[in-house]
Amino acid sequence: MKKVSVITVNYNQPDTTLEFLRSVARFTRFPDVEIIVVDNGSLTDQALWLSQQYPEAKYIRSERNLGFAGGNNLGIEESTGDYLFFVNNDTEFVDDVISPLAAVLDNDASIGIVSPKIVYHDRPEIIQYAGFTPMNYNTARNKCIGQFEVDRGQYDTCPGPTAYAHGAAMMVRKAAILAAGPMPENYFLYYEELDWCEMIRRTGYFVWLEPRAVIRHKESRSVGAASPLKEYYMIRNRVVFIRRNAPAISALVFYLYFAFVVSPRNIAKYVATQRRDLASSFFRAVWWNLTHKKDSFDRPNRHT
Numbered sequence: 001m002k003k004v005s006v007i008t009v010n011y012n013q014p015d016t017t018l019e020f021l022r023s024v025a026r027f028t029r030f031p032d033v034e035i036i037v038v039d040n041g042s043l044t045d046q047a048l049w050l051s052q053q054y055p056e057a058k059y060i061r062s063e064r065n066l067g068f069a070g071g072n073n074l075g076i077e078e079s080t081g082d083y084l085f086f087v088n089n090d091t092e093f094v095d096d097v098i099s100p101l102a103a104v105l106d107n108d109a110s111i112g113i114v115s116p117k118i119v120y121h122d123r124p125e126i127i128q129y130a131g132f133t134p135m136n137y138n139t140a141r142n143k144c145i146g147q148f149e150v151d152r153g154q155y156d157t158c159p160g161p162t163a164y165a166h167g168a169a170m171m172v173r174k175a176a177i178l179a180a181g182p183m184p185e186n187y188f189l190y191y192e193e194l195d196w197c198e199m200i201r202r203t204g205y206f207v208w209l210e211p212r213a214v215i216r217h218k219e220s221r222s223v224g225a226a227s228p229l230k231e232y233y234m235i236r237n238r239v240v241f242i243r244r245n246a247p248a249i250s251a252l253v254f255y256l257y258f259a260f261v262v263s264p265r266n267i268a269k270y271v272a273t274q275r276r277d278l279a280s281s282f283f284r285a286v287w288w289n290l291t292h293k294k295d296s297f298d299r300p301n302r303h304t
Contacts, residue, residue, distance in 0.1 A: 002106060003032045004098055004171070005081030008089045009071035010039050014046040016090055016218070021054045023092040033098065034058060036075045037089075041065030067188035068167065069196075076182055081174065088168040090218040092121060100213040101171040104159070112176030112205025113197060115165040116213035119151060124216055130155040131162035131209040135194070137250035139257055140238045155211040162209040167193035169215045172200070179203040184244075189229075191237035198245050228281040235266075236285035243294055 006024060010017040017037065024035060035057040039047035047059040060074050072086050083105055085098060097116050104114045118129040130146030142163060146155055165172075170193065180199040183192050197207050242254045263286075270279035 002082040002102060003034070003080065004083045004085055004102055005075070005079035006033060006035045006085045006087060006098070007072055007075035007079065008035075008037055008087050009068065009075070010037055010042065010046055010050065010089050011065060011071075012042045012046070013089060014042075014049055017046075017050060018053055020087070020089045020092060021050075021057060023094075025054075025056070027093040027096050028098055029096045034079070034081060036060065036078055038062065038071045038074050040067075040071035040074075067185060067192075068190075069183035069185040069187060069192040073182045073185060076177065079174075083171050083173060084177065085171040086167070086169070087215070088217065090121075091118075091168055092216045092218075094124070094214060094216055097169070097213045097215050098171075100210055104208055104210050105171065105173050108206075108208075110204070110206050111173070111208045112180075112200045112203070113165045113170055113172045114208040114210050115162075115170045116215050117146075117151075117155060117209070117211040118166055118168055118215055118217050121216040121218040125151055127151045127155070128217055128219065129166045129168075130211055132164040132166075134163040135241075135245075137242060137246035138253040140242050140246075140254055159210050159212065160208065161206050163207065164194050164197045165207055168217050173205070176200050176203065176205045179205070187233070187237045187240060189233040189237075191233075191241045195241055195244060226275075226278070228277045231278045232281035232285050235282050236288050239285070239289045243289070 008017065008020060021035065037047065037050060037057050038060045039045065040062050041064045045061055047061040051059045058078060060078055062071065062074060066074065076084060083102055085101065101114050101116060105111055115129070117127065120126050120128050127146040127149045129144055132145060133143045135142045180196070180203045183196045187195065201207060239258065242251055246254060266282055267279065270276070270282070
């Protein structure tokens with residue numbers, strides 16, 4: 001039986017993380033599991049408090065917030081599992097989600113990464129994720145399959161390949177990580193799991209959905225639904241993703257689309273809603289891309 005490392009990242013949310021750990025303990029029936037918690041630059045050393053509350057896990061403390069990818073990469077460095085299950089701390093297990101995901105990787109060596117179906121924690125009858133459509137590189141748009149639909153089991157008979165795993169819950173084969181490299185860190189927040197799926201796919205592995213495994217997600221606990229921080233990284237990293245992954249012609253089409261459609265539309269929205277903070281984040285995100293060369297993206301955030 002393969003060993004699974006469950007990796008989660010905490011940032012100033014010890015109570016949320018503790019809720020997550022307790023849910024893992026209630027529903028994990030897989031015989032060989034290690035749990036790794038990365039305290040990612042919290043204002044106080046919450047790893048110490050968490051270890052007192054839940055001593056079964058392994059705790060890592062980073063004095064700096066390394067972002068979503070950097071925190072998870074610290075967990076990779078400490079992991080000993082054959083499969084690594086990256087799970088947001090604002091999720092909760094409602095059943096044994098580990099075993100069916102591990103079975104997917106056990107049964108097909110060509111699958112490098114697999115996600116479960118994700119539902120909203122406060123409305124578990126509503127789907128958040130049942131796969132992704134492929135990225136349209138001309139617009140940097142794709143769709144989350146099933147989002148906001150009532151879950152009637154309509155996707156449960158459709159396990160199979162999907163364009164991207166979901167960063168809130170994704171199990172990755174260790175061999176795929178060794179082939180593709182760790183999660184790209186300079187995104188800091190948002191889009192890094194999409195880019196990682198691109199990296200893993202380029203090494204020959206498939207990205208998969210197992211909808212019969214389900215997890216609940218407390219959406220946007222750490223970043224506000226319309227916060228300047230979220231706006232900055234969503235805009236900045238949307239452009240970064242295209243610069244890293246799109247063919248040259250598609251990238252050119254995207255730049256024109258961004259300049260003449262996205263920018264006027266967003267600016268009009270900021271003016272209409274009197275959100276100067278979001279407008280400032282937008283322009284900072286654009287400026288970042290104008291002042292950073294493509295080869296700088298591969299340098300890990302923790303060393304810059």
